Amino acid sequence: MKILVTGSCGFVGTQLIPSLIKSGHDIVGVDIMWFGNHLQEGQNLRIIETDIRDVDSIPMEGIEAVVHLANVANDPCSDLNSKLNWEVNALATKFLVEKAIDHDVKQFIYASSGSVYGVKEEPEVTEDLSLVPISDYNKTKMVSERVLLSYTDEIAIQIIRPATICGYSPRMRLDLSVNILTMLAVTRGEITVFGGDQTRPNIHLKDMIRVYHHFLDNPQLTGVYNAGFENLSIMEIAQKAAAKTGAKIVVTPSNDPRSYRLNSKKLLSTGFEPKYGVETAMDEVIELFEQGTLQNEDIHHNIKTMVNLGLDKAV
Numbered sequence: 671m672k673i674l675v676t677g678s679c680g681f682v683g684t685q686l687i688p689s690l691i692k693s694g695h696d697i698v699g700v701d702i703m704w705f706g707n708h709l710q711e712g713q714n715l716r717i718i719e720t721d722i723r724d725v726d727s728i729p730m731e732g733i734e735a736v737v738h739l740a741n742v743a744n745d746p747c748s749d750l751n752s753k754l755n756w757e758v759n760a761l762a763t764k765f766l767v768e769k770a771i772d773h774d775v776k777q778f779i780y781a782s783s784g785s786v787y788g789v790k791e792e793p794e795v796t797e798d799l800s801l802v803p804i805s806d807y808n809k810t811k812m813v814s815e816r817v818l819l820s821y822t823d824e825i826a827i828q829i830i831r832p833a834t835i836c837g838y839s840p841r842m843r844l845d846l847s848v849n850i851l852t853m854l855a856v857t858r859g860e861i862t863v864f865g866g867d868q869t870r871p872n873i874h875l876k877d878m879i880r881v882y883h884h885f886l887d888n889p890q891l892t893g894v895y896n897a898g899f900e901n902l903s904i905m906e907i908a909q910k911a912a913a914k915t916g917a918k919i920v921v922t923p924s925n926d927p928r929s930y931r932l933n934s935k936k937l938l939s940t941g942f943e944p945k946y947g948v949e950t951a952m953d954e955v956i957e958l959f960e961q962g963t964l965q966n967e968d969i970h971h972n973i974k975t976m977v978n979l980g981l982d983k984a985v
């Protein structure tokens with residue numbers, strides 16, 4: 671299948687694309703390359719450096735499915751520049767799906783976020799619960815979901831609400847909860863936990879990639895699906911990292927109320943089974959730091975990189 675992947679050079683895209691090529695797909699990747707590019711073009715891969723806000727620059731000829739990952743990809747980055755966030759995360763999604771429909775693309779897979787639920791006390795956060803987004807990032811994800819769902823008569827819309835992802839990618843992110851707590855444990859021997867009671871669902875990157883394969887292989891699975899399997903408090907994550915490294919935990923007050931669990935029974939009922947977990951990701955991060963192949967650099971933190979690029983100013 672010929673697949674367009676937006677955000678191809680990001681944390682997820684950089685691992686997803688080689689895996690799709692291995693399964694026999696032809697890929698066109700588009701990315702603005704804020705975090706560089708670790709992919710190499712080849713027979714089955716064309717990479718275009720472009721801004722998805724310029725929809726005319728995105729080739730759609732012959733594309734059968736779109737995997738839409740390109741976004742300002744977390745809460746603090748979205749708060750950095752509201753205009754940029756709304757244009758990239760919401761407006762560009764509308765123009766992208768309309769162009770896909772015009773070109774008779776069959777499937778559109780969207781990386782939303784489990785954080786669209788906001789703060790939820792319910793023990794089982796299923797897809798039918800109300801969305802109470804508390805940040806601009808959550809709001810743009812929710813708006814994009816709703817815009818996409820308005821096109822269900824014209825294209826198969828598959829919306830995934832991933833948990834926080836953990837694990838290794840050549841385009842590494844150390845600003846994700848499991849990755850950062852493990853990094854602190856292994857590099858400082860001390861994990862600073864802000865609050866700690868907040869619950870976060872998790873998914874290993876390798877399982878995230880398997881989820882995208884699952885939806886590409888099953889275009890009949892339309893609608894909205896949670897994708898998160900280990901609901902752990904930040905303190906539980908820190909304790910797991912401490913147990914692996916001998917690091918001590920220091921607790922400081924938090925002003926981050928985001929806390930939610932994800933129930934992914936709907937996804938599991940379609941035949942998907944997770945194979946990896948938080949502990950696998952921790953082992954990967956520990957090994958990379960111990961080998962010295964990974965360092966704590968700004969490029970691995972979205973907010974620091976975006977500020978370094980001047981993206982906090984109007985663009």
Ligand SMILES: NC(=O)c1ccc[n+]([C@@H]2O[C@H](COP(=O)([O-])OP(=O)(O)OC[C@H]3O[C@@H](n4cnc5c(N)ncnc54)[C@H](O)[C@@H]3O)[C@@H](O)[C@H]2O)c1
Binds near residue numbers: 676721
């Ligand atoms: N990583 C997670 O834990 C997680 C969890 C839930 C949802 N998601 C979603 O999954 C998707 C991928 O996340 P990721 O972790 O790979 O993030 P990432 O920041 O590593 O990748 C996003 C990519 O999009 C690109 N991009 C941003 N704006 C663009 C634009 N205007 N035009 C072209 N390219 C642009 C960036 O250069 C980057 O390479 C995002 O939509 C994110 O919101 C991620």
